[in-house]
Structure formats: C-alpha cells, structure tokens
Amino acid sequence: MWLLLPGFYLENLTQSIQMSIPTELKYTKDHEWMKMEGEVAVVGITDFAQGELGDIVYIEVNTVGETVKAGEVFGTVEAVKTTSDLFMPVDGEVLEFNRDLDKHPDWVNSEPYGKGWIVKVRVASGQADLLSSAEYGALIGK
Amino acid sequence: MDLKRTALYSLHQQLGAKIVPFAGYEMPLRYTSDVEEHNVVRQGVGVFDVSHMGEFRVSGSQALALLQRVTSNDVAKLIDGKVQYSCLPNAQGGIVDDLLVYRLAEDEYYVVVNASNIDKDWNWISQHNSMGATLRNESDQTSLFAVQGPQALPTLQKLTDLPLADMEYYSFKIGQLAGVEQIIVSATGYTGAGGFEVYVPNQHAETVWKAIFAAGAAFGIKPVGLAARDTLRMEMGYCLYGNDIDDTTSPLEAGLGWITKFSKDFINAEGLKKQKEAGLNRALVGFLMVERGIPRSHYEIWDANQQVVGHVTSGTQSPTLGQGIGLGYVPTALAKPGTELFINIRQKPIKAQVVKLPFVKK
Numbered sequence: 020m021w022l023l024l025p026g027f028y029l030e031n032l033t034q035s036i037q038m039s040i041p042t043e044l045k046y047t048k049d050h051e052w053m054k055m056e057g058e059v060a061v062v063g064i065t066d067f068a069q070g071e072l073g074d075i076v077y078i079e080v081n082t083v084g085e086t087v088k089a090g091e092v093f094g095t096v097e098a099v100k101t102t103s104d105l106f107m108p109v110d111g112e113v114l115e116f117n118r119d120l121d122k123h124p125d126w127v128n129s130e131p132y133g134k135g136w137i138v139k140v141r142v143a144s145g146q147a148d149l150l151s152s153a154e155y156g157a158l159i160g161k
Numbered sequence: 162m163d164l165k166r167t168a169l170y171s172l173h174q175q176l177g178a179k180i181v182p183f184a185g186y187e188m189p190l191r192y193t194s195d196v197e198e199h200n201v202v203r204q205g206v207g208v209f210d211v212s213h214m215g216e217f218r219v220s221g222s223q224a225l226a227l228l229q230r231v232t233s234n235d236v237a238k239l240i241d242g243k244v245q246y247s248c249l250p251n252a253q254g255g256i257v258d259d260l261l262v263y264r265l266a267e268d269e270y271y272v273v274v275n276a277s278n279i280d281k282d283w284n285w286i287s288q289h290n291s292m293g294a295t296l297r298n299e300s301d302q303t304s305l306f307a308v309q310g311p312q313a314l315p316t317l318q319k320l321t322d323l324p325l326a327d328m329e330y331y332s333f334k335i336g337q338l339a340g341v342e343q344i345i346v347s348a349t350g351y352t353g354a355g356g357f358e359v360y361v362p363n364q365h366a367e368t369v370w371k372a373i374f375a376a377g378a379a380f381g382i383k384p385v386g387l388a389a390r391d392t393l394r395m396e397m398g399y400c401l402y403g404n405d406i407d408d409t410t411s412p413l414e415a416g417l418g419w420i421t422k423f424s425k426d427f428i429n430a431e432g433l434k435k436q437k438e439a440g441l442n443r444a445l446v447g448f449l450m451v452e453r454g455i456p457r458s459h460y461e462i463w464d465a466n467q468q469v470v471g472h473v474t475s476g477t478q479s480p481t482l483g484q485g486i487g488l489g490y491v492p493t494a495l496a497k498p499g500t501e502l503f504i505n506i507r508q509k510p511i512k513a514q515v516v517k518l519p520f521v522k523k
Contacts, residue, residue, distance in 0.1 A: 070179075073388060074196045076455060076478045095507065097455050099195045099478045100388045128194075 038066040038161070041132055045108070045147070046155035052132060053108040053149065055142070062108055063136040064096065064127060067159050072098040075124045080105070080116040080138060087113060089147065093138065096127070109147040111140040167212035168304050168366040176384055183387055184277035186213040191386040198389035199480040202354045206312035206377050207385035208370070212304040215279035216360065220269040223292040228262060228270055231289050233412055233433075235422040239264040244331045244349055247420050248412050249285060250429045254436065255408040256415070258282050259400065261349065263333060271345070271360075273305075275402045289428065304366035306359045308373060309393075312380035313356030319376040321346065325357070339372035341365040351390065353397035353523050395477050395486055398447045398518030404458060405445060405474040405488050413437055414490065415445045416518075443471065444496040447518040450485030454504060454511035461505035462489050470495055473504065481521045487513070 044052040050068035054061045069075065080094035087093045087107045094105040094116075116138050120126060127135035150158065164187045167173075173180065178189035189210065191198060201207040219228060228236045234247035241264055249257035258278040263271035274282045279300050287296060308317055318325050321338040323346060328334065333347035338359065345360035361369045374382055391401070400406045406415045413421060413436055423434050450456065456476030464470045476487035487504070495502065498517045503510035 073191060074194050077453065097478070099392060099480065102455065102457060 038070060040152045040156050042152045044152060045149035047106060047108045047149060048158055049106045051106060051108050058141060059114065060109060060140045060142050061136050062138050062140055063131055066131050069128045069131045072096060072101060072103060074099045075127045077124050078120045078127065078137060082113045083116050085113055105137065108149055109140065110143040113138050114141050115139040167210055168363040169210050169370055172367065173210065178386060184213055186276060188213060189386040191388045192384050195388040195392060196480045198383060198385040199392050201383045202310045202352050202385055202389065202393055203481060206308065206310040206316050206380050206382045208373055208382065209307040209385050209390055211307050213276035214305050215274040215276060215300040216303045217272040218297040218299055219272055219294055221295040222268055223294040224268050224270050226292045227290050227294040229425055230427055231286050232262060233422065233427055234420040235425050236262060241266060242332055242334065244333055244347060248417060249282065250412060250427065250433065251408060252429050254411050254429065254432055256406050256410060256412055257285050259402055259406060277403060302363055304361045304363050306370060306373065307350055308359060309350045309352045309356035310354045316373065316377035316380055316382060317357055320372055339369045341369055351399060352393040353519060392477050392480055395475055396479050396481055396519060396521040398488065398520060401475055411436060414441050414443055441493055443490045444493050445488055445490050446496045446515045447520060448487050448502055448513040449516045449520065451512040451514050454506045455485040456487030456504045462491055463503040463505055463510055464495065465501060467510055479520060486520045
C-alpha cells in the first residue's frame with residue numbers, strides 16, 4: 020500500500036509507537052501483509068499502515084474475479100484524512116473481498132491481521148518477492 | 162529547513178501524539194483517533210496546541226492607520242475587547258493571509274496570523290508601515306491553546322474569575338487564569354463548537370495546559386490534533402489558507418465579501434471593487450457527496466457533461482454527517498445550492514451537490 024499523503028500529511032516515520040509485526044506473515048514494502056492458507060493467500064494491511072492512515076471509512080475492491088499481477092492495484096482504502104491504493108503482494112486471482120468491512124471498516128484499524136483482512140487471492144505459480152517480519156520491521160524503522 | 166517545536170513538544174510526545182511537520186513546526190497530528198478527537202470537541206471539550214500560530218503586536222498612534230491600510234475589514238469598527246476576522250489583500254487581487262485582529266486599546270492591537278505565513282506577513286506589513294506604527298513579533302514567545310467544545314466554558318471558568326459566560330463570540334478578556342496574570346482569553350475558534358482560545362507566554366505554557374486538563378477531567382477533556390482540527394473546520398466551511406485561499410484567490414470569490422469593506426481604503430481596494438462591480442467569474446462553494454466517495458484536495462470537479470469546471474481545494478469525510486464534504490471553486494452559474502456536481506474520484510464521476518455552508522449547524 021502506498022501512502023498518498025497531501026502536503027500537511029507528510030508522515031514522520033521515526034515515531035516510536037507500539038505496533039505489531041507478526042512473524043508468521045509475509046510483507047510487501049507497500050505495507051500489505053499476506054498469509055498462505057493452502058493455495059489461497061489472505062491479504063490485509065499492516066498495523067503500521069492502519070496507524071498512518073487513521074480512521075478508515077471504507078475499503079473499495081472492484082477486482083474480485085480478476086487476475087492481478089504483483090505490485091498492481093487491487094483496491095483502495097479511504098480514511099477520514101487520506102486515501103491509499105492497495106497493491107497485490109503476489110500474482111493471482113482475487114477470489115473474495117471481506118464484505119464484513121462494508122459495515123465494519125474500523126476492523127482494519129482495530130484488528131488489521133484478523134477480522135480486518137481485506138481479500139483472499141488464489142496465488143499463481145512463480146516466486147513472490149516478499150519481506151519477512153524482520154525485514155519489514157527494518158523497513159519501517161522498528 | 163529545521164523544524165520548530167512548540168513549548169509543549171515533549172509533552173505531546175509523552176501523550177503518544179503522532180507528530181508531523183506542518184507549516185515549519187513539528188505538530189501533533191493525532192493522539193488516538195481523528196474521529197474520537199473530533200467528537201470530543203463537538204460533544205465535550207478538547208484542547209489543541211496551536212502555538213505555531215503567529216502573533217504580532219501593533220501599537221502607537223499610527224497602529225490603526227497601518228491596520229486599516231493592510232487589512233480588508235474595517236478596524237475602526239473594533240472597540241476594546243473585540244476581535245475581528247480579516248484578511249491581508251495583495252496588490253494582484255489575491256490574499257497574503259487571513260488573520261484575527263484584537264483591539265487591546267485605542268493605540269494597541271494584537272494580530273494573529275497563520276504559522277506558514279509569519280515571515281511573509283511580517284515583511285508585508287512592515288513594508289507598508291510608512292506611517293511608523295510600532296511592530297513587535299511575539300510569535301516565538303507565545304503559546305496558544307484552543308479549548309473548544311460545549312464544556313470549554315465550565316472547564317475554563319474553574320481557572321479564572323473572568324466572567325466567561327458573559328462573553329460574546331469574537332470578544333476577549335485579559336486577566337488571571339490558572340494563577341498566571343495577563344492571559345488573553347478569547348471567545349473564538351476554528352471548530353464551530355464554541356469555546357475559547359487562550360494566549361499564554363511560553364514560560365507558563367505547561368502550567369496552564371496542565372491546569373486546563375485538571376479542570377476538564379470531569380468533562381472527559383482530551384488533547385486534539387491537527388487532523389481533527391481540519392475535519393472540524395471543514396464541517397463549518399471555514400477557509401484554510403494555502404488550500405481554499407492563497408496569493409491568487411480573490412477574497413470576494415472566496416466568500417469573504419463580508420470582511421471586505423469598501424467604506425475604507427486598503428491595498429487593492431480599487432481592484433477588488435472593480436471585480437465586485439464587474440461580477441465574479443467563480444465562487445468557492447461547499448458540496449456534499451451524494452454518492453459514496455471522499456473528495457480530496459486537487460481532485461477535479463466535473464459538470465454533468467464530465468467537463469472540468471474546477472478543483473477541490475479541501476475535502477474530507479465528515480465525522481458528524483458520515484458523508485464526504487468538500488470546498489472548491491466553480492463558475493458562478495454552478496454555485497447555487499442544489500446544483501449537481503461530480504467529483505472525479507479515480508476517473509469515475511461521483512455525484513455531489515452544492516449546499517449552503519456550514520455543513521453542520523452550530
């Protein structure tokens with residue numbers, strides 16, 4: 020996920036805020052996480068990302084049923100103060116969008132690795148270039 | 162450029178604020194949640210550290226003459242204890258800054274300007290001070306706390322004998338607050354939620370801040386960041402310099418005709434008068450999203466034929482309405498409340514409607 024921030028929003032990434040980076044997940048440099056469940060990957064945004072965005076108003080995903088390449092946009096997060104695109108961690112078909120988020124977008128803030136998951140993806144064959152939790156932690160300066 | 166810090170920077174850090182660069186200062190963006198902080202101000206009481214704002218003292222027998230020359234509103238209408246919203250027109254039809262003017266005495270005024278414009282305003286006012294008023298920039302010595310919301314009055318009243326309940330909007334009093342003398346308590350704000358702005362010398366900033374939080378504890382007082390300050394002012398349709406008004410926007414087109422008084426002379430009064438007589442080409446309007454979508458600064462405004470008719474200058478989700486709201490300039494023919502507009506959100510026309518401001522009634 021790429022933080023598209025207006026002028027007054029330039030983020031200071033050196034903050035020391037408590038946040039979690041579960042070791043069992045893989046990460047993108049754009050702040051998505053991915054968890055493999057068999058051939059299906061569950062994808063969401065990281066705790067760091069939700070903290071940067073602030074209160075999330077809705078998630079828009081119009082790519083269910085489509086095959087999207089790694090690094091391409093599969094949806095958008097709208098927070099009160101800013102908006103951000105969502106990027107695919109791997110090549111694959113978007114199978115399902117978490118429709119519970121239509122009613123509970125705040126779950127992405129409160130449980131980014133749990134009830135706040137965003138899409139499920141059938142992963143295409145090939146190598147995914149993802150970060151470990153330690154590498155992601157280093158990226159965001161934790 | 163090195164960023165400046167307000168006197169209470171480390172206190173904000175201890176409170177867990179997310180700090181961001183804003184207008185040359187490291188400022189608290191949020192402490193917990195933008196929506197929670199917004200609602201605290203609408204329903205209870207919240208405190209903003211807005212010490213980045215600039216304060217100039219203008220005094221001497223020529224103070225009034227200088228302020229009449231550089232500001233658009235009629236400073237002669239002010240009496241001691243009253244505040245006036247105004248702007249500094251430039252010579253090209255735009256706005257140098259918007260500001261508050263306080264009359265402390267017949268020959269002494271206090272001028273409060275945007276942080277991002279302190280140097281620009283200082284140079285601009287000094288440059289036009291051919292009459293020889295005395296100017297003092299007190300910005301670096303002055304802290305400013307905006308104590309806003311329906312419970313601001315009972316909170317602050319615990320700390321002072323000044324009769325705050327009697328104060329009209331846009332008036333101020335000077336006296337003791339939290340044991341500190343010579344505090345300016347001003348019935349002003351940028352939220353539409355009621356409350357006060359308190360000007361404090363930096364050396365007493367921490368004492369006063371802590372006293373306000375102790376007094377407000379019973380009302381659930383909370384610190385509030387710049388993110389909620391922006392959503393609160395947006396709901397009122399208040400202009401933000403740098404977004405909705407700037408060096409190129411006319412005060413008349415921005416809806417600031419009510420602070421542009423042609424009964425007196427000021428910089429570019431002639432030019433603005435001509436513009437008024439000729440009729441305005443465009444106007445700053447508020448629009449409410451009819452369909453789901455959140456307008457953001459610089460998004461295109463489309464008419465029904467998907468022609469670009471303007472750009473969004475400010476936009477956000479309104480926490481109170483639960484809908485997207487925005488401000489932007491459109492041709493005057495499209496400025497009437499009820500007019501249907503479309504906002505280009507990711508290349509899709511999302512329906513909006515021009516509405517009368519404020520978005521949220523006070």
